[in-house]
Amino acid sequence: MAVPLLAATFIGGLISGLVQFFASKAGAILVGAGLTLVTAKGLELIVGFMIADFNTVVGAFSGSSTHWGAIMLKFAAYCGLFDGINIVLAGYMAMAYVKAGRVFLARLAQ
Numbered sequence: 001m002a003v004p005l006l007a008a009t010f011i012g013g014l015i016s017g018l019v020q021f022f023a024s025k026a027g028a029i030l031v032g033a034g035l036t037l038v039t040a041k042g043l044e045l046i047v048g049f050m051i052a053d054f055n056t057v058v059g060a061f062s063g064s065s066t067h068w069g070a071i072m073l074k075f076a077a078y079c080g081l082f083d084g085i086n087i088v089l090a091g092y093m094a095m096a097y098v099k100a101g102r103v104f105l106a107r108l109a110q
Contacts, residue, residue, distance in 0.1 A: 025108055032104050036097060047089050051082045 055077065
């Protein structure tokens with residue numbers, strides 16, 4: 001009989017602590033920072049997969065045939081085209097995070 005009562009008081013204290021934590025500005029800042037980090041890492045992973053897949057396609061073109069398109073794709077890979085694409089996508093991601101940060105800070109100021 002005492003176990004459900006102890007469990008109920010523990011769960012009640014846990015829920016009230018979580019509500020107080022997320023209602024404070026510190027909780028909102030930590031949650032926002034965590035969501036931003038998860039989103040940034042997810043987009044970085046997706047871009048990495050895209051670049052790896054494109055490198056695989058370029059590698060498939062480097063067979064025994066000598067097509068000019070395959071040679072140009074390989075040359076673009078060696079020149080750092082994929083690094084350029086990654087830099088441009090990172091710039092757009094940074095711009096989006098700055099805008100999201102402005103909105104987040106504006107809501108905190110309210």
